Amino acid sequence: MANFNTHFTVAAGASAVVSATLLSMEVLSPEQAVIAFGLGTLGGLLPDVDSSHSTSIKVGFNVLSLLITIMLIFVKSSTYSLIEMFITSVIVFVGIRYAFLEFFRKISKHRGMFHTIPVALIWGIVIAILCQWFFDLNSLVSWVYGVMITWGYLVHLTLDEIYSVDLGNRRMKRSSGTALKFGMFKNRQQQIHTAVIYLAIPILFALAPNIDLLQTALFSQDAWLTFTDILIPYDGRWFFH
Amino acid sequence: MRQILTILGVSFLLVGCVQVPMPKPQSQAPLGTEIGIASGHGEVSEYGNPPRNYVTAIKSYFSTKLKRGEEAQYKYSSPKRAFKRKGLAYGGDLSWKGWLVETSVAVPTRTGRYLTPRPYMVLFSGEQIVEDILGNSHKLLTKVDK
Numbered sequence: 001m002a003n004f005n006t007h008f009t010v011a012a013g014a015s016a017v018v019s020a021t022l023l024s025m026e027v028l029s030p031e032q033a034v035i036a037f038g039l040g041t042l043g044g045l046l047p048d049v050d051s052s053h054s055t056s057i058k059v060g061f062n063v064l065s066l067l068i069t070i071m072l073i074f075v076k077s078s079t080y081s082l083i084e085m086f087i088t089s090v091i092v093f094v095g096i097r098y099a100f101l102e103f104f105r106k107i108s109k110h111r112g113m114f115h116t117i118p119v120a121l122i123w124g125i126v127i128a129i130l131c132q133w134f135f136d137l138n139s140l141v142s143w144v145y146g147v148m149i150t151w152g153y154l155v156h157l158t159l160d161e162i163y164s165v166d167l168g169n170r171r172m173k174r175s176s177g178t179a180l181k182f183g184m185f186k187n188r189q190q191q192i193h194t195a196v197i198y199l200a201i202p203i204l205f206a207l208a209p210n211i212d213l214l215q216t217a218l219f220s221q222d223a224w225l226t227f228t229d230i231l232i233p234y235d236g237r238w239f240f241h
Numbered sequence: 242m243r244q245i246l247t248i249l250g251v252s253f254l255l256v257g258c259v260q261v262p263m264p265k266p267q268s269q270a271p272l273g274t275e276i277g278i279a280s281g282h283g284e285v286s287e288y289g290n291p292p293r294n295y296v297t298a299i300k301s302y303f304s305t306k307l308k309r310g311e312e313a314q315y316k317y318s319s320p321k322r323a324f325k326r327k328g329l330a331y332g333g334d335l336s337w338k339g340w341l342v343e344t345s346v347a348v349p350t351r352t353g354r355y356l357t358p359r360p361y362m363v364l365f366s367g368e369q370i371v372e373d374i375l376g377n378s379h380k381l382l383t384k385v386d387k
Binding site: 071074132138207212222230 | 352
């Protein structure tokens, strides 16, 4: 299994490639590309939040508690006094960072449903929904941010799966097949979990922003032509434009 | 099962169970409007008058905003009434009410090839553009005229 540093480095590298490509294709502005890079890297750490003692769970909960505290400040800044805001922020931050984290550690199991492809998709859809409903971003940017989270997440799962091959002894480790999977089907309970996860996808899609722009920007003939336009110098002059 | 319920619970809590504020009817005539307008004109006055010079305004707006915007090709709908709420992180109140012009803009790439036109919704307050939104729809925006 890859460690935190490996996951961080690989997710950052993979996210840098994708966000730089989207910037060059003029799908994202430079500021949006930086955020997309950050989200992709964060996505690469998310699957390990179900591991009780991983660095990912600490990083993940630090980011989550800070984000929610900042959101609270945004919403209440016009009505609350500084002291009220300070007290509420401390309660919310400590509540999420420590109390909710402890609760989450108790209920989660490492390499359970968090290490599955449908959960990676759910994270992406939820981020797209939050970006539009909460932060008023347009459909394309919301979806690109969602896709970046899913991309980072899938990079993590793939890396874990690659690490389950013992190249020296040419054998599969016991962890093989536990990272990149479509669901858990061993017993009745796991099958129900998997079914619930799959059922959640169309429900969340109904709340999600319109996906047409993403399809046109990334998965169309036009997008492919744009990609080939930027791949090598279109005027044939390398480095001297 | 608890794990699944937690994932879904948190997701739905964040996105699903939010109160969606609707625009409040104006109880008072806004400053600067005429007093004693006939009731039949109430709807129009609530949204202001539709922009007349929207074609020029949109062209000039996008020519500086978009890369190679001065070479862009445009198509326009006629103005429609609409309103928009703030993002829920900012309170979700009504942020704009006025006239929206659906526009499609095709810009050339750096090689000169024109891209598939992108749809934009351009929001007006009077003759002034207040915002543009990429796309044909947005969850926080409601078009009154279809």
